[in-house]
Amino acid sequence: MAMNKLHTNATLADPEDLASAEPLYYRIAQDLLRSIRNGDYPVGSMLPPEVRLCEHYGASRFTVREALRWLTDHNLIDRRRGAGTTVKNAEPAPSFIYRLSSLSEMLKYPEDTYRENLVSTMVQVDPRLSDYIGSPVGHEWYRIGGLRRSDRSDLPICWSDIYILPEFAPLVAGETTSNEPVFQRIERERGVVIANAQIRIFASSIEGELARLLRVADGSPALTFVRRYLDESGRNFESTVTIHPEKRFEYALELHRDGAGGLQT
Amino acid sequence: MAMNKLHTNATLADPEDLASAEPLYYRIAQDLLRSIRNGDYPVGSMLPPEVRLCEHYGASRFTVREALRWLTDHNLIDRRRGAGTTVKNAEPAPSFIYRLSSLSEMLKYPEDTYRENLVSTMVQVDPRLSDYIGSPVGHEWYRIGGLRRSDRSDLPICWSDIYILPEFAPLVAGETTSNEPVFQRIERERGVVIANAQIRIFASSIEGELARLLRVADGSPALTFVRRYLDESGRNFESTVTIHPEKRFEYALELHRDGAGGLQT
DNA sequence: TAGTGGTCTAGACCACTGC
DNA sequence: CAGTGGTCTAGACCACTAG
Structure with a gap:
């Protein structure tokens, strides 16, 4: 069963855990990312439905959805109403961006x-x-x-x-x-x-x-x-x-590390 | 009072409204965007706190926060815990990005x-x-x-x-x-x-x-x-x-329109 | 210290997908 | 039709900011 693939989460929901400094949804997101990287959920496969994740992590649906939102924002999963959650990428993609307002x-x-x-x-x-x-x-x-x-x-x-x-x-x-x-x-x-x-x-x-x-x-x-x-x-x-x-023009650009940077716990 | 600046919202919360096809949080976001563009909340000014927006729109905090999240995602406001919500941009800048994976x-x-x-x-x-x-x-x-x-x-x-x-x-x-x-x-x-x-x-x-x-x-x-x-x-x-x-090297970049594009209702 | 936004729970109804 | 994710309510506690 899919759920077997998830890591043990004893510490995840434990409020006494030192790592609790970070919000639960974030720890769940990191745990899921770890599972994805491990190959427990290969690219193209499905993540368990929200309800099951709620049971597994002992969290509310809101919290689990926040975790999944994080993964979505980082281009790791695709979600479709009625269909489920698919793994899109194993690595949280592009790390540097150059942004123009126009x-x-x-x-x-x-x-x-x-x-x-x-x-x-x-x-x-x-x-x-x-x-x-x-x-x-x-x-x-x-x-x-x-x-x-x-x-x-x-x-x-x-x-x-x-x-x-x-x-x-x-x-x-x-x-x-x-x-x-x-x-x-x-x-x-x-x-x-x-x-x-x-x-x-x-x-x-x-x-x-x-x-x-x-x-x-x-x-x-x-x-x-x-x-x-x-x-x-x-x-x-x-x-x-x-x-x-020469000397009449110069082109400059500035690249910023993307939010997706600090991932590893 | 700040709240006076908000548009009337009679239709916003009305479930019979035709526009109800779109989620409430989105309609609230658009209404806020309209107020920002109007100059009701100039760049640099503060938006009313969540609780007040809840009263005004007759929506739950979750829904109002979803609306504010939309504005945040589109680079229109800045939010700081304890401090409040600041207007950062009046236009949801059609932005272009150049992404590097490393x-x-x-x-x-x-x-x-x-x-x-x-x-x-x-x-x-x-x-x-x-x-x-x-x-x-x-x-x-x-x-x-x-x-x-x-x-x-x-x-x-x-x-x-x-x-x-x-x-x-x-x-x-x-x-x-x-x-x-x-x-x-x-x-x-x-x-x-x-x-x-x-x-x-x-x-x-x-x-x-x-x-x-x-x-x-x-x-x-x-x-x-x-x-x-x-x-x-x-x-x-x-x-x-x-x-x-000359001729031994050339630099190339490709810019893509950001998701923030299709905003206007 | 009062008020802000950040996190979280436990419910609910709905639109949509695929069988 | 059963199961999925999307939206939404009504509460709650907390971390942080500013006066």
Whole structure:
């Protein structure tokens, strides 16, 4: 029987136990986690129903549910009304997270900057662009190219090429300057929801015409970002390539240990 | 009185209401959210205590707490035992997260790479280093400098300088090659827990001796990372500076929309 | 010390699942 | 239809905070 798999719990419910400093629901959660890790409840198997856990731990349903809630919050189990509790993971997953309160925060540009659009045209995907935006060679996209500027300096911050699906072109065609990120505009006006954003960051050098526009020497170092924005169905509806000359921009991120960290008792 | 700020709730508790399809705790949560957005409870202000919310909504404490739990989960309020409930955010920020299952994943180097240590010495922080590692000028750190290599290519992947607090020097002194990240070693052998990691990414150029070691032309573009590792008390115990020549390395991250998305009723 | 949120019990009814 | 998890009530004691 499933219950045999649970550890003895004599100490668990004992209020004299030293470990009692921690709430009962937490000790129950840890005990269940231990059982899961032990393989008593392998991934894919079912946990005993709440009532049985109540009997086993001598706790009320509320307390047992708090324990199960903890496991749910840490991505270890799935619960379905009527069906029961399934083990989803044996390890309390991701330990570090980088959290943005909004996607435009990902861009990291100060508020007082704006885009100066210099190129607006339909383009056909060539092999290099295909690698960047992940769209097959030959497909058509609408491209907006321009410089990002700040009022505080004559030097442009970066060159950016924005590629969007042709259907969204009317939203931005004809704009010469803009404060609002294009993806935000698409989200707002067309109800597209960004579910996912992919970012690649690498070093490159600035050559020729681009060097002149960015006012740097030919072959100067640059920080290049390629970003892809995907909607809920996984469709890539916008991609951007931005090229930042040395010393004009820097990207920073801060990772925090997730709550799931301190698990072991 | 604070309670005056709450909307009338006649329909909220009415079981005949059509909206009753949704659980009471959820309707209460939405009502509170509406009040917060309205400015009835500005960011920084306090929400009424649970007991008062119970009276107002005619619900049990359990139900009110479920509502408050919802607000907590969505990053809208902060709760402190004894102190009360504070409004933290007015908008359930559509947040995006980047999750790592471990910190070494942050390094993004393939498994088959290793460090070849060429320099090991105590250093005094100069102004430039101070900006990088965030330690006052004059402080002493232990430095390990070297190349990261892969067996698959003669070209080194990057140059890395690792700065650690002198107390951890014995852990790594004398090593000539290493697979394990230094922070991981410190975590494992000294029980230091990394709570936070800060990363800065920018473009730079490779000059002089470094160019020779990395086998690139003088002034070649590079992707530079500065990383700081902080423990639970906020102490910076390790910082690294890594310099990647063009085309040998690229950093990628993928952001996902957080569950907090679908809020509005 | 009065009032807060955190934990917990012992009940209850319901919606949903799978047999 | 029996059994599951989801919601909810009406109590209780406790740890903690702030005046």
